[in-house]
Amino acid sequence: MHQLKFDQKVCASCRSADCLLKCQYMKFSGHKEAHGEMMKIMKGKDSRVLTECMTCYACEEYCTRGNHPFYLISERREEKGMFTAPRPITNQWINMTKMQGKYLVGDVKDKALSCCYIPDLGALGTGEIFKDVASAGVFGAEFMCPAVHTHFARMSVIKERLPVVIENYRKLGVKEVICLHDECYGTLTSIASAYGMEVPFKPVYYLDYVLQRMKELKDKIKPLNITIAYQRSCSNRLIPDKLPVVKKIFQLIGVKAPKRTYQDKNALCCAEILRSISGYKLADDVVKRNIDDMVKVGAEYCVFNCPACQISLSEKVAKRGLKPVHIIDLCKMAIGEKERGTI
Amino acid sequence: MSDIRKSLVDIVGERGVSDAPEELWFYSRDPGVLAPHRPDYVVAPQTTEEVQKIVRLANRQKIPVIPMGNGMSLAGLVIPLKGGIVMDMKRMNKILQVNPMARYVVVEGGTSQGALKAYLQKNHPTLRHSIPDAPPATTIAANVSLHGQGRLTNQYGFNSDMVTGLEVVLPTGEICLIGSPSIGPYWISKGPTLPDLSGLFLGWLGCTGIITKVGLKLYPNKKIRDAELFVTDRVDLIPHILYKLTHLEMLEDINVWFQPKPLMFLGNFHITIFFTGDTAEEIEFKRKMIWDTLQEYMDSKDGGFMAIQYMKSVLLEMPGRNIADFADVPKGGGFEYSGPIAPIEHFPQYAAKLVELAAKYNVLYASAARLISGGHAMMFSISFAFNRNDPAMMERVENALDEAMAFALDMGGIPWKPNFKEQKMTLERMEPNARNLLLMIKNNLDPQGIMNPGNWEVNA
Ligand SMILES: Cc1cc2nc3c(=O)[nH]c(=O)nc-3n(C[C@H](O)[C@H](O)[C@H](O)COP(=O)(O)OP(=O)(O)OC[C@H]3O[C@@H](n4cnc5c(N)ncnc54)[C@H](O)[C@@H]3O)c2cc1C
Ligand code: SF4
Ligand code: SF4
Numbered sequence: 001m002h003q004l005k006f007d008q009k010v011c012a013s014c015r016s017a018d019c020l021l022k023c024q025y026m027k028f029s030g031h032k033e034a035h036g037e038m039m040k041i042m043k044g045k046d047s048r049v050l051t052e053c054m055t056c057y058a059c060e061e062y063c064t065r066g067n068h069p070f071y072l073i074s075e076r077r078e079e080k081g082m083f084t085a086p087r088p089i090t091n092q093w094i095n096m097t098k099m100q101g102k103y104l105v106g107d108v109k110d111k112a113l114s115c116c117y118i119p120d121l122g123a124l125g126t127g128e129i130f131k132d133v134a135s136a137g138v139f140g141a142e143f144m145c146p147a148v149h150t151h152f153a154r155m156s157v158i159k160e161r162l163p164v165v166i167e168n169y170r171k172l173g174v175k176e177v178i179c180l181h182d183e184c185y186g187t188l189t190s191i192a193s194a195y196g197m198e199v200p201f202k203p204v205y206y207l208d209y210v211l212q213r214m215k216e217l218k219d220k221i222k223p224l225n226i227t228i229a230y231q232r233s234c235s236n237r238l239i240p241d242k243l244p245v246v247k248k249i250f251q252l253i254g255v256k257a258p259k260r261t262y263q264d265k266n267a268l269c270c271a272e273i274l275r276s277i278s279g280y281k282l283a284d285d286v287v288k289r290n291i292d293d294m295v296k297v298g299a300e301y302c303v304f305n306c307p308a309c310q311i312s313l314s315e316k317v318a319k320r321g322l323k324p325v326h327i328i329d330l331c332k333m334a335i336g337e338k339e340r341g342t343i
Numbered sequence: 344m345s346d347i348r349k350s351l352v353d354i355v356g357e358r359g360v361s362d363a364p365e366e367l368w369f370y371s372r373d374p375g376v377l378a379p380h381r382p383d384y385v386v387a388p389q390t391t392e393e394v395q396k397i398v399r400l401a402n403r404q405k406i407p408v409i410p411m412g413n414g415m416s417l418a419g420l421v422i423p424l425k426g427g428i429v430m431d432m433k434r435m436n437k438i439l440q441v442n443p444m445a446r447y448v449v450v451e452g453g454t455s456q457g458a459l460k461a462y463l464q465k466n467h468p469t470l471r472h473s474i475p476d477a478p479p480a481t482t483i484a485a486n487v488s489l490h491g492q493g494r495l496t497n498q499y500g501f502n503s504d505m506v507t508g509l510e511v512v513l514p515t516g517e518i519c520l521i522g523s524p525s526i527g528p529y530w531i532s533k534g535p536t537l538p539d540l541s542g543l544f545l546g547w548l549g550c551t552g553i554i555t556k557v558g559l560k561l562y563p564n565k566k567i568r569d570a571e572l573f574v575t576d577r578v579d580l581i582p583h584i585l586y587k588l589t590h591l592e593m594l595e596d597i598n599v600w601f602q603p604k605p606l607m608f609l610g611n612f613h614i615t616i617f618f619t620g621d622t623a624e625e626i627e628f629k630r631k632m633i634w635d636t637l638q639e640y641m642d643s644k645d646g647g648f649m650a651i652q653y654m655k656s657v658l659l660e661m662p663g664r665n666i667a668d669f670a671d672v673p674k675g676g677g678f679e680y681s682g683p684i685a686p687i688e689h690f691p692q693y694a695a696k697l698v699e700l701a702a703k704y705n706v707l708y709a710s711a712a713r714l715i716s717g718g719h720a721m722m723f724s725i726s727f728a729f730n731r732n733d734p735a736m737m738e739r740v741e742n743a744l745d746e747a748m749a750f751a752l753d754m755g756g757i758p759w760k761p762n763f764k765e766q767k768m769t770l771e772r773m774e775p776n777a778r779n780l781l782l783m784i785k786n787n788l789d790p791q792g793i794m795n796p797g798n799w800e801v802n803a
Contacts, residue, residue, distance in 0.1 A: 086640070086647030088576040088611045096607035272650050279641055280634050311652045319623075 002195040019059035019069035055151045057237040077153035090152040103140025117144035120307040121180040124328045145187035178204040186238030207245045220335040223254020229294035232267035233306035253334035258297040270309035354396045375679040377419035387431040391555040399516040410549040412485030418762040424797030446561040452484040471564035476662040484554040489760040497714045503545040506533045510556035514789035530558030549795040565619035573614040575646035578691045589718035602709035675730025682759040683751035704739040
């Protein structure tokens with residue numbers, strides 16, 4: 001079984017302890033306390049972090065020293081038999097995402113377009129932007145990144161399933177897998193490397209692919225001239241180096257994303273997992289602060305990068321007068337493939 | 344042409360009668376597992392007077408009459424166990440009056456649930472009735488004849504409790520008004536403050552007369568309906584969770600369901616909580632009340648709410664479609680359920696029994712319990728799916744259902760829409776004086792024993 005690579009020495013000598021100090025859901029008096037808690041976790045001792053962490057993934061980004069604090073927290077929780085979300089919800093996710101031989105594989109050659117296990121992604125990965133790869137779609141639990149189980153502190157499920165997923169892609173003989181979901185790309189890069197799993201093909205981040213295509217389609221782009229607020233997803237925290245890609249796409253299609261309080265490192269998640277773990281109070285508060293912030297900067301659209309965030313927040317942003325739209329659909333709007341009104 | 348056929352044609356016209364084998368084939372069976380039995384005639388009256396004439400004819404000739412709505416009880420209640428005339432009520436489908444201020448409707452004895460729903464939506468959008476999850480073509484009179492339950496049963500009781508008056512053709516042919524319409528023009532009470540005669544017909548499965556008109560209570564149709572879905576893997580907690588939810592006294596409907604397929608449902612018990620409001624604030628207030636009352640189970644990690652945005656539209660459908668979907672899991676589209684009425688504290692025992700029976704008889708199970716009257720009782724559905732083209736599987740389902748009913752009776756439950764075998768089991772256990780009272784009523788109302796014979800057949 002693959003083990004998490006966690007360099008204890010790096011942590012022991014860490015002068016920032018940013019992983020916990022920057023956490024949006026726990027308060028620490030200062031470096032000493034935060035670092036102390038991390039040390040406890042490392043040594044397998046009890047820590048309040050193990051009960052209070054909301055699984056927002058952000059400390060994976062806050063630690064800039066190459067360690068994986070969130071994966072470690074999840075490992076320790078599981079070792080101690082702890083549950084983040086209620087047990088029946090945790091098990092439901094495990095059951096729901098089990099491989100049952102019901103998958104779809106398109107006309108895959110060198111490249112596969114991964115739709116994970118999210119039906120909405122199939123419709124997104126179409127049109128002029130994806131014309132070369134749309135027919136190479138793959139979908140199903142057999143090709144799903146199991147990263148969601150980190151929310152439920154069930155790293156054993158990831159360790160068991162991810163090698164099978166990687167092997168399933170390998171068997172397709174692909175050289176590249178274009179991941180339509182941050183979570184897939186994050187899994188095949190961040191998680192796979194943290195657990196020393198070899199990935200025998202090149203994972204491609206879909207927004208890199210989209211950016212490249214939009215450059216090629218430059219002539220077709222009519223600047224949208226709209227103001228938006230971008231909803232960063234939790235799994236984007238696993239691949240923070242990809243954050244600038246979003247901004248480049250916005251520039252290319254004439255979209256203004258005014259600076260707001262909850263963006264980039266300080267972004268707030270869609271809060272669905274918070275609702276599941278702790279109830280509506282914290283979740284409603286986070287959603288309210290987040291949408292207030294979007295409204296304050298005059299955003300007309302709320303732009304999503306993750307279908308799960310979109311499902312959870314669409315109605316809520318719409319009630320506040322913002323139009324919910326996936327970033328791919330925004331690009332399709334810019335090249336005239338989608339009407340603004342149909343969003 | 345036989346004399347009887349000719350007499351029937353004289354009453355309802357050529358188009359209203361059939362003894363064509365291909366039509367009798369359909370009227371011989373229902374979608375459940377019970378064996379078919381052929382009727383001699385099918386007749387479809389259009390007026391109360393026609394019903395009266397048919398019943399008088401049947402009385403003279405001592406021929407069974409089986410009133411039929413849409414034949415979807417699944418318990419073989421319209422299979423003509425002793426042949427005779429199946430009286431298909433569907434042509435008596437008028438909505439006769441709505442009193443919006445007194446919130447009731449009067450419909451004919453073959454009016455369907457779907458027709459009333461559509462009519463209210465169009466003409467009285469602030470009113471609704473308690474829609475069961477049965478297919479929309481099922482009828483209102485049949486539903487109260489078997490004490491059905493619907494969307495408003497948790498708040499207001501069995502659908503038959505919502506009756507506000509009846510017009511009935513007695514087995515001897517008299518047309519009789521029951522409740523307030525027997526005194527004056529208003530259909531506001533099926534019984535109280537008079538001696539409640541509606542009990543002579545409600546729940547009798549068509550054995551004591553034919554309902555030709557039903558008055559039914561209507562209720563406020565709030566602008567917004569919403570749902571939450573709570574899951575737990577601890578069956579022992581279900582009664583407590585239901586107790587807490589019903590204490591809120593503001594929920595439209597509460598259903599508890601569990602099934603092994605698809606895999607995401609395995610191992611968990613799901614509580615669908617429906618609630619309504621006229622404003623977003625009202626909905627949010629109620630949602631918070633629901634979450635607050637179950638917070639302790641989230642804290643102990645024993646239960647939690649599912650994110651249901653993607654399935655909400657399906658959950659909110661009325662009638663719900665997913666019960667019928669279950670029928671096709673083993674392919675071949677059959678399912679039957681028995682639904683004993685039981686105290687909610689027995690949920691764990693019933694759940695265990697269902698799983699045990701499914702394993703013993705090698706059949707696929709599902710269950711969807713519905714709360715009745717704020718938790719005084721529940722209808723616990725013991726459902727099995729089967730392939731209609733597999734007689735051996737159907738027999739196993741039949742045996743499993745028999746055993747389920749014996750268990751329910753042992754547990755002190757009472758049967759809902761019992762088939763003739765379950766009625767027999769029930770009568771055998773009934774206190775003798777109560778059984779004799781039933782016999783007395785049945786014999787007096789139906790001296791020739793022509794009404795849906797084979798059902799509620801009491802032997803002295
Ligand atoms: C998928 C599915 C879901 C269901 N869900 C529900 C539910 O949520 N709640 C519920 O209550 N039921 C439910 N049922 C059971 C059943 O379909 C309903 O109870 C329905 O109301 C039966 O109506 P029907 O017209 O098909 O009755 P029928 O089967 O035609 O008749 C039922 C009984 O009523 C008698 N009867 C019919 N018309 C008259 C009359 N005019 N006068 C006197 N007696 C009459 C019949 O003789 C028979 O005994 C469900 C069934 C299915 C298939
Ligand atoms: S996880 Fe990273 S930020 Fe946190 S203490 Fe260790 S090295 Fe420092
Ligand atoms: S995952 Fe989020 S909530 Fe948990 S410790 Fe890291 S930053 Fe805090």
